[in-house]
Amino acid sequence: MTSDPAHLTGLNPEQYEAVTTTTGPLLILAGAGSGKTRVLTRRIAHLLHTGVSPERILAVTFTNKAAAEMKERVVELVGEGGRKVWISTFHSTCCRILRQDIEALGYTRRFAIYDDDDQRRVIKDIMDALNMDRKREDPRALSGQIDHYKNRMLGVDDIVNQKRHSPTSTLVRVWREYDAMLQTADALDFNDLIGMTVRLYREHPGIRSKWQERFQYLLVDEYQDTNRGQYDLLHQLVGDDDNIAVVGDDDQSIYGFRGADVSIIRSFHEDHPSAKIVRLEQNYRSSKNILDVANALVAKNSERLDKSLWTEAPDGPQVQMLLCGNPMDEARSVSRMIHQLRRMGRSYQDIAVIYRTNAMSRPLEQAFVRDNIPHRIVGGRKFYERREIRDMLCYLRLVVNPADDAAFLRVVNVPRRGVGAASLRKLRDEATERGTPLLATARSGAVARKNSGLRAFTQIIDELGSLALERDPGELIAELVVRSGYRTMLEGDRTSQDQITVDARNRLANLEELIKDAAQFQPPELVVTPVEILTAWLDRIALSADSDDIPDGGEVTMMTVHSSKGLEYPIIIVVQMNEGKFPHSRSLDSGIDEERRLAYVAFTRAMERLVVTRTRSDTQFSGGRLTESVATSSRFLFDLPEAAIAGDLPSGVPASVEAVNLGMPDEKRQKLKTFLGNRRHSPPGDYTLVDLESLEEVESGVRLHFAGVGVCEVLSRQGASVTVKLPTGRTKRVVLGQIEAQRVVED
Numbered sequence: 211m212t213s214d215p216a217h218l219t220g221l222n223p224e225q226y227e228a229v230t231t232t233t234g235p236l237l238i239l240a241g242a243g244s245g246k247t248r249v250l251t252r253r254i255a256h257l258l259h260t261g262v263s264p265e266r267i268l269a270v271t272f273t274n275k276a277a278a279e280m281k282e283r284v285v286e287l288v289g290e291g292g293r294k295v296w297i298s299t300f301h302s303t304c305c306r307i308l309r310q311d312i313e314a315l316g317y318t319r320r321f322a323i324y325d326d327d328d329q330r331r332v333i334k335d336i337m338d339a340l341n342m343d344r345k346r347e348d349p350r351a352l353s354g355q356i357d358h359y360k361n362r363m364l365g366v367d368d369i370v371n372q373k374r375h376s377p378t379s380t381l382v383r384v385w386r387e388y389d390a391m392l393q394t395a396d397a398l399d400f401n402d403l404i405g406m407t408v409r410l411y412r413e414h415p416g417i418r419s420k421w422q423e424r425f426q427y428l429l430v431d432e433y434q435d436t437n438r439g440q441y442d443l444l445h446q447l448v449g450d451d452d453n454i455a456v457v458g459d460d461d462q463s464i465y466g467f468r469g470a471d472v473s474i475i476r477s478f479h480e481d482h483p484s485a486k487i488v489r490l491e492q493n494y495r496s497s498k499n500i501l502d503v504a505n506a507l508v509a510k511n512s513e514r515l516d517k518s519l520w521t522e523a524p525d526g527p528q529v530q531m532l533l534c535g536n537p538m539d540e541a542r543s544v545s546r547m548i549h550q551l552r553r554m555g556r557s558y559q560d561i562a563v564i565y566r567t568n569a570m571s572r573p574l575e576q577a578f579v580r581d582n583i584p585h586r587i588v589g590g591r592k593f594y595e596r597r598e599i600r601d602m603l604c605y606l607r608l609v610v611n612p613a614d615d616a617a618f619l620r621v622v623n624v625p626r627r628g629v630g631a632a633s634l635r636k637l638r639d640e641a642t643e644r645g646t647p648l649l650a651t652a653r654s655g656a657v658a659r660k661n662s663g664l665r666a667f668t669q670i671i672d673e674l675g676s677l678a679l680e681r682d683p684g685e686l687i688a689e690l691v692v693r694s695g696y697r698t699m700l701e702g703d704r705t706s707q708d709q710i711t712v713d714a715r716n717r718l719a720n721l722e723e724l725i726k727d728a729a730q731f732q733p734p735e736l737v738v739t740p741v742e743i744l745t746a747w748l749d750r751i752a753l754s755a756d757s758d759d760i761p762d763g764g765e766v767t768m769m770t771v772h773s774s775k776g777l778e779y780p781i782i783i784v785v786q787m788n789e790g791k792f793p794h795s796r797s798l799d800s801g802i803d804e805e806r807r808l809a810y811v812a813f814t815r816a817m818e819r820l821v822v823t824r825t826r827s828d829t830q831f832s833g834g835r836l837t838e839s840v841a842t843s844s845r846f847l848f849d850l851p852e853a854a855i856a857g858d859l860p861s862g863v864p865a866s867v868e869a870v871n872l873g874m875p876d877e878k879r880q881k882l883k884t885f886l887g888n889r890r891h892s893p894p895g896d897y898t899l900v901d902l903e904s905l906e907e908v909e910s911g912v913r914l915h916f917a918g919v920g921v922c923e924v925l926s927r928q929g930a931s932v933t934v935k936l937p938t939g940r941t942k943r944v945v946l947g948q949i950e951a952q953r954v955v956e957d
Contacts, residue, residue: 243495361469497526684729
C-alpha cells in the first residue's frame with residue numbers, strides 16, 4: 211500500500227478533501243483558525259504533484275504579507291520550483307497583467323500608480339482650476355466618493371445615467387477632470403488597477419483568452435471580502451473548465467466600507483451549480499471558552515452559511531469581563547493587567563489590544579507611555595509615507611514615467627531651486643496649451659528658458675534616466691540622493707552648535723534604509739532590465755498596505771479589528787465594548803450584522819485568553835469643555851453564554867447592580883446582572899481559590915480574593931480584622947466574615 215505524499219499528511223478529513231479536489235469549482239468554508247492557509251498551500255503542492263505546471267496556477271489573496279507567507283510555504287513543500295507559481299494580491303496581479311497588455315487601452319507600460327495622497331493632490335488642483343471652494347467641498351470626501359463607486363465597478367457616466375448624481379454636480383465635474391488628468395499623466399489610481407484589467411478583458415477577448423490559457427487553476431483566499439470588481443475579474447479569468455477554488459468565511463466578512471459584498475460568497479453555488487462545498491469547522495487556534503463565546507455571538511446573524519466551529523483544545527480560562535469607570539480608567543486597568551501578565555511570565559509580544567476605531571487608541575497609548583509598556587500601533591505612519599522617502603519615490607516615478615505630473619509637482623522645488631508658485635502657474639498654463647506633461651514642457655517650453663531652477667531639475671531627471679538604464683535601484687537612489695541636492699540639504703540642517711539636527715540625522719538614516727531596501731529587492735520572473743526592476747520595486751511599494759507592516763515581537767500590538775484580520779495572539783484584549791462604540795453608532799441602523807462579524811473576528815484572534823472591557827461612562831469634548839455621559843454595555847454582550855464568562859479581573863472594577871444601565875429592558879438588565887455579577891470565578895492566573903477554614907491561615911503576605919473586589923494582598927491582621935492592599939494600590943481595613951473571601955493558592 212502506497213503512503214500519501216508528505217503534503218497530504220497531517221490533514222483532517224475535511225482538509226484532505228479540500229486539498230485533493232483538483233477539478234471543477236470548489237467552495238471551502240473555512241472558519242477562523244481552521245487551517246485555511248495550510249489547505250491552500252497544500253492544494254497548490256498537490257496540483258504540482260499531479261503534474262500541473264506552476265505557470266498554470268494563480269493564487270490571489272488580499273495582502274502582500276499573506277501572499278509572501280503562502281509562497282514560502284509552497285517552496286517548503288515542493289522546493290524552489292514553487293516560486294514559479296503566481297501568488298500575489300488582487301492588485302499586484304492586475305498590475306503585472308497591465309504592465310504587459312495595457313497598451314491596448316492607450317496607456318504605456320510605464321504607467322504610474324497614484325496613491326491616496328497623489329489622488330487628493332490632483333483633486334485639489336482640479337478644484338482650484340474650476341474655482342471651487344475647498345472649504346465647502348472637501349477634496350478628501352470627493353476622493354472617497356470616487357473610490358466608493360470605482361470599487362463597485364461604476365464610472366462617472368454610470369452614476370449620471372443611473373441618476374445618482376446630476377451632470378453638473380461637483381462630484382461629476384471633478385471626476386471627469388480627474389479621469390482626464392490621469393489619462394494625460396499616463397497614470398492609474400489604486401482602484402483602476404482592477405477596473406482597467408476587467409475593461410481590458412471585456413474589450414479585447416483575445417487578450418482575455420491568452421490569460422485564461424495561462425491560468426488554468428484559480429485559487430482565491432478570503433473570498434468573503436471580494437468586491438464587485440474582483441468578482442468580475444475572476445469571472446473574466448476562469449476558463450471553460452471552471453477550475454476555481456475559493457476559500458472564505460462569511461462570518462468574517464468585515465470590509466463592506468471598501469465595497470466587499472458578502473453575498474458574493476453566499477451565491478457561489480448559484481454562479482457555479484456544480485460546485486462542491488467543503489466545510490472546515492475544526493478550530494486549531496482558540497480554547498473552547500473563547501470559541502463558545504464567539505459562536506454564540508455570530509449565531510445571532512441572519513443569512514449565514516451553515517457552519518459551527520469546534521475544537522479539541524481544553525476549555526481554557528473563562529472569557530474575562532472588565533467594567534471600568536471611563537476610557538482613561540479603562541486604559542489604566544489594561545496597563546495594570548499587562549504588567550500583571552508580565553509577572554505571570556507572559557511577554558509583551560503575546561498581547562494585542564484591539565479596538566473598533568483608531569480614535570480609541572489615544573487613552574491606551576497615553577497609559578502605555580506613562581507605564582513604560584513598549585507598544586506599536588498598527589496603521590500608524592509607515593516608512594514609505596515619510597516625507598524624505600516620498601520625495602525620493604517621486605523622483606524615481608518621473609524617471610520611469612515622465613508624464614507623472616503629480617510626482618513632478620511634489621519634487622520640482624525639493625530641495626529649493628528657485629521654482630516658485632508663479633513660475634509653476636505659468637508652466638501649467640503652457641503645458642495645458644501645448645497638451646504636454648509638465649516635465650516635457652519644462653524641457654523645452656518658454657517658461658523654462660527664463661527659470662534656471664526648472665532647467666536644473668530637468669537635467670537631474672535626464673541624468674537619472676540615463677543611469678536607470680544600467681544601474682540597479684539601490685545604486686540609482688544613492689546617486690539620486692546626491693545629485694538632487696537632498697543630502698546637502700539635510701547635512702546643512704544644523705543646530706547652533708553646528709551639529710546636524712536629530713531630525714536630519716533620522717531622515718538621512720531613512721534614506722540609507724531605502725537604498726538597502728531597493729538593493730535587496732527580488733524582482734518577479736521575466737523582470738530583468740534595470741528599468742523593469744525599478745518599476746517592479748515601485749509597484750511593490752505602491753501596492754503595500756497597513757496589514758503588511760505588522761510588528762513581529764518585543765511590543766504590545768495595538769490595532770483596529772480590521773487590521774487584526776488574519777492574525778492571532780495568545781492574549782487578546784478587546785476594549786470599548788459599549789453601545790455606539792462597538793457596535794459603532796454609524797452602523798446601528800443598517801450594518802449591525804457586519805458589526806457582529808467584526809466582534810467575532812476580534813474574539814477569534816485570541817488563542818489562550820480573551821479579555822473584554824467596557825466603561826460606565828464616556829468622556830467627550832463638547833462646547834469647549836470635557837463632559838461625561840452614561841455609557842451602555844454593547845448589545846453583543848447579552849448574547850454570550852454565562853458558563854464561559856468570568857465577571858471580574860485582578861486590578862479591575864467588578865460588575866455591580868449600579869453598572870447596569872437603567873434604560874435597558876428588565877430582562878436584559880437581569881441577564882447582564884447575572885453573568886456580570888460578583889460570582890465566585892477564579893481570576894486569570896496560574897492559581898485557584900480555596901475556602902478559608904481558619905483565621906490562622908491569614909497572615910502578612912497571603913493573597914485573598916474578595917467577591918466584588920478582586921485579589922488583595924494581606925498586610926496585617928488583628929483578629930478578624932485585616933488590612934489589605936487593594937488591586938488599585940490603595941489599602942483598606944475589612945472584617946472577615948462580613949465580605950466573602952477565599953484564599954489564593956498558586957498552582
